[in-house]
Amino acid sequence: MTDVHAPASVNPGAPPQTPPEGGGSATPDSPRRPSGVPQQKNLPLWRWAWRQITSMRTALVLLFLLALGAIPGSIIPQTGNDPAQVQQYFISHPALAPWLSRFGLFDVYGSPWFAAIYLLLFISLVGCVVPRTFRLVGQSRTPPPKAPRFLGRLPHSATYVSPLPPQEAVAAAASVLGGHHFRLRTNVSTGTTPSSPPGKKADAGDKTFWLSAEKGYLREAGNLLFHLSLLGILICVAVGGLFGYKADKLLVEGQSYADTPSALDDFYPGRLATGSDLAPFDITLNNFTATYITSGQNAGQPAAYNANVTYTATSGGAAKTDDLQVNHPLNVDGVKVYLIGHGFAPVFSVTDAQGKVVYDQATPFIPADTSTMLSDGVVKAPNAAPEQLGFMGVFVPTAVEGSGGTLNSAFPAAENPAVSLIGYSGNLGMDSGLPQSVYQMDTTAMTKVAAQPHLMFPGQTWKLPNGLGSITFVGYKQWVSLTATYDPGQGPALAFAALALLGILVSFVVRRRRVFVRAVAADGNRGSILTVGGLARTDASGGFEEEFARLAAELAGTEPTNQSETGA
Amino acid sequence: MGVNETLANVSSDFMIAALLIYSLAVLAFAGDFAFGRPRRAAVAVKQQTRIAELASVGAGPAAGSAVSGGVPADGPRTTAPPPANVLPSRQASLSRAINDAGNWVRVAVALSVLGVTSHLIAVVTRGFAVHRAPWGNMYEFVTALTCVAGIFFVYVMLRYRAWSLGVFVMGAIVITLGLAETVIYTAAGPVVPALQSYWLSIHVTAMTLSTGIFFIAFVLGILYLTTDVYRARVAAGKAEPGNGLLERIPSAAQLDKLTYRTIIFGFPVWTFGVIAGAIWADEAWGHYWSWDPVETWAFITWVLYAAYLHARATGGWRGRRAHYIQIIGFASLAFNILVVQVFITGMHSYAGLG
Ligand code: HEM
Numbered sequence: 017m018t019d020v021h022a023p024a025s026v027n028p029g030a031p032p033q034t035p036p037e038g039g040g041s042a043t044p045d046s047p048r049r050p051s052g053v054p055q056q057k058n059l060p061l062w063r064w065a066w067r068q069i070t071s072m073r074t075a076l077v078l079l080f081l082l083a084l085g086a087i088p089g090s091i092i093p094q095t096g097n098d099p100a101q102v103q104q105y106f107i108s109h110p111a112l113a114p115w116l117s118r119f120g121l122f123d124v125y126g127s128p129w130f131a132a133i134y135l136l137l138f139i140s141l142v143g144c145v146v147p148r149t150f151r152l153v154g155q156s157r158t159p160p161p162k163a164p165r166f167l168g169r170l171p172h173s174a175t176y177v178s179p180l181p182p183q184e185a186v187a188a189a190a191s192v193l194g195g196h197h198f199r200l201r202t203n204v205s206t207g208t209t210p211s212s213p214p215g216k217k218a219d220a221g222d223k224t225f226w227l228s229a230e231k232g233y234l235r236e237a238g239n240l241l242f243h244l245s246l247l248g249i250l251i252c253v254a255v256g257g258l259f260g261y262k263a264d265k266l267l268v269e270g271q272s273y274a275d276t277p278s279a280l281d282d283f284y285p286g287r288l289a290t291g292s293d294l295a296p297f298d299i300t301l302n303n304f305t306a307t308y309i310t311s312g313q314n315a316g317q318p319a320a321y322n323a324n325v326t327y328t329a330t331s332g333g334a335a336k337t338d339d340l341q342v343n344h345p346l347n348v349d350g351v352k353v354y355l356i357g358h359g360f361a362p363v364f365s366v367t368d369a370q371g372k373v374v375y376d377q378a379t380p381f382i383p384a385d386t387s388t389m390l391s392d393g394v395v396k397a398p399n400a401a402p403e404q405l406g407f408m409g410v411f412v413p414t415a416v417e418g419s420g421g422t423l424n425s426a427f428p429a430a431e432n433p434a435v436s437l438i439g440y441s442g443n444l445g446m447d448s449g450l451p452q453s454v455y456q457m458d459t460t461a462m463t464k465v466a467a468q469p470h471l472m473f474p475g476q477t478w479k480l481p482n483g484l485g486s487i488t489f490v491g492y493k494q495w496v497s498l499t500a501t502y503d504p505g506q507g508p509a510l511a512f513a514a515l516a517l518l519g520i521l522v523s524f525v526v527r528r529r530r531v532f533v534r535a536v537a538a539d540g541n542r543g544s545i546l547t548v549g550g551l552a553r554t555d556a557s558g559g560f561e562e563e564f565a566r567l568a569a570e571l572a573g574t575e576p577t578n579q580s581e582t583g584a
Numbered sequence: 585m586g587v588n589e590t591l592a593n594v595s596s597d598f599m600i601a602a603l604l605i606y607s608l609a610v611l612a613f614a615g616d617f618a619f620g621r622p623r624r625a626a627v628a629v630k631q632q633t634r635i636a637e638l639a640s641v642g643a644g645p646a647a648g649s650a651v652s653g654g655v656p657a658d659g660p661r662t663t664a665p666p667p668a669n670v671l672p673s674r675q676a677s678l679s680r681a682i683n684d685a686g687n688w689v690r691v692a693v694a695l696s697v698l699g700v701t702s703h704l705i706a707v708v709t710r711g712f713a714v715h716r717a718p719w720g721n722m723y724e725f726v727t728a729l730t731c732v733a734g735i736f737f738v739y740v741m742l743r744y745r746a747w748s749l750g751v752f753v754m755g756a757i758v759i760t761l762g763l764a765e766t767v768i769y770t771a772a773g774p775v776v777p778a779l780q781s782y783w784l785s786i787h788v789t790a791m792t793l794s795t796g797i798f799f800i801a802f803v804l805g806i807l808y809l810t811t812d813v814y815r816a817r818v819a820a821g822k823a824e825p826g827n828g829l830l831e832r833i834p835s836a837a838q839l840d841k842l843t844y845r846t847i848i849f850g851f852p853v854w855t856f857g858v859i860a861g862a863i864w865a866d867e868a869w870g871h872y873w874s875w876d877p878v879e880t881w882a883f884i885t886w887v888l889y890a891a892y893l894h895a896r897a898t899g900g901w902r903g904r905r906a907h908y909i910q911i912i913g914f915a916s917l918a919f920n921i922l923v924v925q926v927f928i929t930g931m932h933s934y935a936g937l938g
Binding site for chain 2: 072087096352356520524558
């Protein structure tokens, strides 16, 4: 019946195949203008600049700059992530640090130059994507171009013989391709498919009939969806930064806090958020447990953290309890509360020279080494008389003697807790008006009460020399640090990210391709010879070769009797 | 939950076995290069002459295959085995193709499949031994990503009959896995609370998969650049053509296309992995993106691969330059795994070293 020829044997002189696949080396409607000098002499400067900004080359350069610009922020400490380390950097690099600071290198991702890169990139993106969107809409309304004259020169082609006269053979091919949802254009009137404008009918006179079919507009749509979604993500990030907030609070077991700016340790509102935007909940820490692996190679590695809390959403509401864990935040009033850190808070009671209790509370110590939970902190008793008292201390949950008689911790859980204190008396300098951290002590106006640090176990009391008073290590509690965050841009950002992913998958999977058919009458006026040509304008994931082969076989196999079937 | 020591030992044994079998496969692939190919090249030349004859006679013999659906859509590639440096098309049956390729390739392919199977068993049993996804620390991550690379490469090799790439890709896998076993070996154990989340499975799985895939693209890119430079030198008369080595490696255009296909497979997976990571960060740290060093480098990698995809659509940037970009992209990925995660302190408690 039909005979399918390999095109190279039909047309040995065909040029070498350079499949226009992949990155779309032959996508004439991609905005790939030559950059460089203005093409038209009279092009206004701003038009020329706009062209430059929206060119693919610029986008490429800006992408590079974005990658390059992100690097310093991963090497130099950032104020947003670790302000303490930034301070440390200023101390250890006094000459360099101010310069880095001048260029925003301690806050790269909030710096003007980084913003300039991504804003330019997104301006370029808009300038590139919006016209492409209009062009795609236009294309989806216009039929594909006329079939080229020499189909054998296309990257894929095949020839077959049909028993039908040319006009009917092309109509049959049209119904096959139409059945595969190709957009069609032909100079044969098929009734169901749009024919060429009347002027083109002249072609019929030279007895060749042709058909152009195109499919895969979704590929460009997917690409556009991807780029537009990136824009959406950027906007959502900006919204979150402006209207969201982050609030930190350290809570010792038994303590509670209400979510108001004054009760918080740190409050980082977005530029357009204020304290009155805080959600009105309050939280009490009932207890905290950390469990560790006790034996084997991984001994001391944390196994689980659990903070049992009671909270009330919207003041006056019913109290609920929850187990707050890492990876398991608490959702309350549209705010998420996270367990960020934990530590020990030894309980001290201090009596002054006159026998008055001037300090009696749990004092959060900060872990210096999270693997052993060796922690340090200070106890300040400004009400002690006649002299103010202060202590610098180290807390170890599992005391062992280290080399040289130093106090060390062998395990992160409190199996043998102990503190070692250095006592001071004098003036704590707390009424100088300057704010002081509760974790630091200014000893410039103080003198040590004893030369050696004093080691204590729970329940023990240290009677200070010279009748200055005493301090009792009552026991210990644990603390947790909680972070509450609110980010209105987060949900939409996720939605846009999902759309971007969808867009890119569509653009990689769908190929934009055209199939052409031309028919001439066979010798002897019985039947016709048809040439099929195929061209994948984009074929990222490959497979057009196979698809073309299938289509060609289907076209070749079309018989008058099964036309309607294959066309369905 | 403790560690099932028996299974952990089984896993270790299979991992070592995989490493040995891979090494043998590399030897066999190399053997094909050294001893196996000249014969095949000769066969290909003979067949080329046959094609020429066929072409002048007409395409009679091809008609039969048309009915079975395999329309020879692009010329000689479908009607006869191609010259050695063309990746043969898929139409010829796989077993025929392997048979035609000679003993060395037959052995190498069998060893590759065996090695990958052993590797997969090792990864899976490790997962059962520790009751979680077996990519909870750096060592496990590398063993898993090389497993993905192995599986993906075996697929590519069988699909495109790309035996000639075996020595390079399998060689790279052997080196990477060998280094993992010797330098960063970590015994089976549970992970810290920050990693106890089903997002570990989702996020790290995506990252492992895409890293394995990008790994293949990276090796192909290196191969592209070296052979392209060398071919250019040969063409310019500046270098000896060698003993036919270059004829056995797929052409630059085909390596380029294969690389591109590999990367567009990896890119959405990486994108998904970064999104999943952001969701997890939101669960664990309270913000979906905080420019933690590891996040930053994942972002840099993503931007670089996006730049690669753009370069392929930008005049003057296709070919070598695009390959440089994707190689830099993989370098940033490797830097993230080997340097950032190990030496730069951030919130990722992943490496599990030291
Ligand atoms: C935020 C920055 C950008 C990123 C991350 C990005 C990413 C990507 C990716 C991953 C692709 C490949 C996906 C596909 O082929 O559908 C792509 C393709 C494309 N992008 Fe972008 N892009 C960005 C900005 C831009 C800009 C500013 C332009 C215009 C100047 C642009 C124009 C294009 C075009 C025309 C393609 C299609 C290339 C082809 O024909 O294969 N993109 N982009």
